[in-house]
Amino acid sequence: MKKLLIFLLLVPMAFAAWQSVAGVAIMISLGIVAAIYMVGKGFGINELQMMGKEEMFQLIATGILVVVLVSSDGLLNAISTSDAFSEGQPTMQTNAMAMLDNTIGEMGGILSTIQNNDRKNQVEGSKSSQCSIMGTGYSVSGCGGYSMLASPMSMAGGIVGFSIGELSAVHRLIQISNEYAFSLLLPLGIVLRTIKLTRGAGGLLIALGISLHIMLPAGIIFSEMLASSFAASPESAAYTGAAEDIDWDDYECNAGDTMPVTADKTENEENVIDVFNIMKSNIRKYMFQAMIRGTLGPVLALLLMAGSIKAISSAAGSEVDVSALSRFV
Amino acid sequence: MSAEICGPGFDSFFSSTIIPLVAYATIVTSILIALSFMVGRATANPKLTLWSKTEVVQLVISVFSVFTLSIIINSFCIVDIGEVAVMFGLPSPGSNSIFGAAQDYLHESTLYAHNAMTVVRYHLEAYTVMAYLNAFACDFKTGSIGWGCLFGYSGENMQPFGGHGASMAALNIFFNGSIMAFFTSLNFLFILLFVYKGFVFLFLPMGVFLRAMPYMRSFGSLLIALAMSFLIVYPLMLSVFWLMRNIVVDASNGFVPPSSPALTNYMDEDVFPDEEGAGSAGQSAAAAFVGDSAVSDTYFPNDPNIVGAIMFAANAFVAAVFLPTTALIAAIASVSYLARLYGEEINLTSITRLM
Known part of the structure; x- marks a missing residue:
């Protein structure tokens, strides 16, 4: 009883x-x-x-x-929902996720363009012509010049792919914080902090909750604001706008053509140089999207988060070495 | 999944091995302290007697710590982490002990990383196979038949599916990343199972003995701190991440993130031929008569999803590397904090007035 x-x-x-x-x-x-x-x-x-x-x-x-x-x-909600950070979205976290979704979509478009151009270039560059009758004949490969574009295309694909991955990782962290930071991480951290044995874990959870919920979205929004401000300035003309498309129908390779049309170049070589020049003119636009918006932005936000975790965990009573986390950036 | 540490086998291990070892260490230490005290009294050496009194207190603290640890371990086996989630206003992910939830999180993050690796590998395999296909288009074609090859060999050699260098470069980065995530998660799981198997408990009797020995208190404190941190803080942090499994490892979606086309389309690797022969010859014949799409449709009937695969690998890195690393960081920080705490000297000059 x-x-x-x-x-x-x-x-x-x-x-x-x-x-x-x-x-x-x-x-x-x-x-x-x-x-x-x-x-x-x-x-x-x-x-x-x-x-x-x-x-x-x-x-x-x-x-x-x-x-x-x-x-x-209420104060943190006011910060999250202020127009300066939320820009029409319900909270700064959803605003940051919307910005990341938008940037990932643009990076996906750039990757698709690079893939398409790479594929067309490689198909043209792989062509070779053969002709033999009764065992007598010749083979010629007049498309070797296209192979010079393969290496930079691969590098571009790798860079853009990396930026997509980084943006996705930051998106997932903000998603986690949006759902669990104030409902689980922060209160559980406070409860654990009361006990001496788990004070370190509690302090780290508090730091993780605040940093993921406030600092990480703030970093994304600030970097996006910087990029948008630059894009709106007159000096950004070479870095913004639509990239020139390459119409590969005009640059098909004739594998058997080895006759020069100018002093020292064949028509195939003239074509590949034209393609190279178009890509060269587009590179600043791609650099701005992939390196500034797609890579530097998330890196700054992650560094801001890592520094915040270190500072807040110290204030919350646990000295943790976050250099291991910073290395992941 | 029930963690071994909460099973009956562990109970017998703890009560028949660890507790007796701690008791032996306590008795041996007590005898040594008593002998030191007697020698100090006999030789009228106040330093020796004071040291003996200090070490008695340290011994009591050590034994109390072991007792506290056993209570906490039992509590972790009893507490339902699902009810803890309800307490914080979250939906219950299911009933599980803290130790079981920690183990389940690492199992699930390993599975998640492996799924990411499979999806990325599928794309890489497909592009590699396609890139190596060569086609010879005979001149003077009528439909699929080139009359230029009737009496010789006249035509154009090419790679119709070549040119996936950009895609493969991007996928290779994340294939390496997903492999690293997979092995890192396994590494963290092995650390946890190592803790659960009980070897870390052997640090307790050693720590009890060494804490009371001259010049060895800091080392003994380190051993006790290691045991306590990896039995309390490390599983506790991992169990908290298990509560977030619906988002962290997409547990509600079969451990695959939602995407379009669905990433589950790229997990059946039986589509790739195991060896040269019928598989590749069949594809070549299909390509010759049906068209090049017969080859790409074999591997990508729903179109490739490179962006989805890259995002999957990135999410796997967060789940399998970033979050478990924070758990390990918290455990290591706890080790240094507890080692400092247990390693501090206590001044007992006041207590001698009572004795």
Whole structure:
């Protein structure tokens, strides 16, 4: 009967909100700290008394964190939903995800263009002509010049692919924070911070929650604002706008043609040089999209996040070495 | 999945091996301390007696820590992480212990990374096979028949599916990345299973003994801190990530992110011939009479999805490398913090007044 009564008393605890759990954790820790201090005072052990005082200070800091989180929920929501950051979207997080989706779409278009040009170039460059009758004949490959474009095309594909991957990773991190930062990571971090053994983990969860939810989207929005400001300036003419399309029907390779049409070039070589010049004129536009918007932007946002994790985790009471995370950037 | 650490086999290991070892270490240490105290009294050496009294307190702290650790381990086996999620206003992902959730997260992230590797590899295989196909188009064609080859060999040699260097360059980067994510996740899983198998518990009796020995307190503290951090902090962090599995590893979508075309189209690698012969000859014949699309349709009936494959690999990197690394960072930070905590000297000059 006693066990049933105890169980019934504990049942409401299972359905308590995280604030109640945090309060209970603080009270339990307070009891333990008081016991430690009493033992230290009773036996004259200064170190235990100092430990008790330090733990009391940490409990006060944790209580302040709980109050700040509950009261500043509205403030953080106001920051997230302010027009400066959200730009018409419900929150800055959804705004950042929308920007990333847009950039990924543009990178996908660029990759598709590069793939198409690469394929056409390689098909033309692979052509060779043969003619033999009764075992006598010749073979000639007049399309070797097209092979010079293969290497830069591969490099371009790799760079654009890398930017797509980086944008996707940042998108996934913001997605995680949007769903779990304030509902799980932050409150659980506060609860864990009350216990001495898990203070490090709690501090890291708090830092992770705040950094993923605020700093990472803010970094994306700021870098996108910088890129948009540049794109709107007169100096950006060479870096913005649509890239010139290559109509490969005009640049087909005639594999058997090895007769020069100019002083030292065949028509095939003239064609591939024309293609090269078109690509050269487009390279600034691709560089701006792939390197600035697609790579530098996410890198800056990730560095901002890593620095924020280090600073906030120190303030939250756990010194963690985030250099391992920074290396992933 | 039930973690081994919560099973009956582990209970017998802990109660029949670890507890007795801790008890032996405690008894041996107590005897050494008592002998030191007696020698100190006999030789009227106050340093020796003071040291003995200090070490008694350290011994009590060490034994109390082991006792606390056993309670926490039992609690981690009992607490339902699904109920914890409900407590924080999240839908319950299912019933699981903290240790079980940590193990399940690493299993799922490994599976996720492997799925990403499969999708990327499928695209790479397809493009590699297609790029190596050569076609010889005979001159003077009538439909699929080139009359230029009737009495000789006159025509144009080409690679109709060549030119996927840009795609393969992009995919190679993420193929390497997904392999790294896969092996990193396995590495973290092995660390966790190593902890669960109980070897780290052997640090406890060693730590209890060494903490009370001269000049060895910091090393003994390190051993106890290692055991506590990797038994408490590391699984706890991983279990928190398990609660986020619906987004982190797309658990609600079969561990494959939603994309169009669906990425599950690129997971059946039986489409690739195991050896040269019938498979490739059949494709060549099909290409000759049906057209080049017969080859590309074999591998990409729903069109390729390179962007989706790259995004999948990037998400796998977050799930299998970034998040478990934060768990390990938290555990290592905890080790240094606890080692400092246990390694501090306690001044007991006041307590001598009582004795």
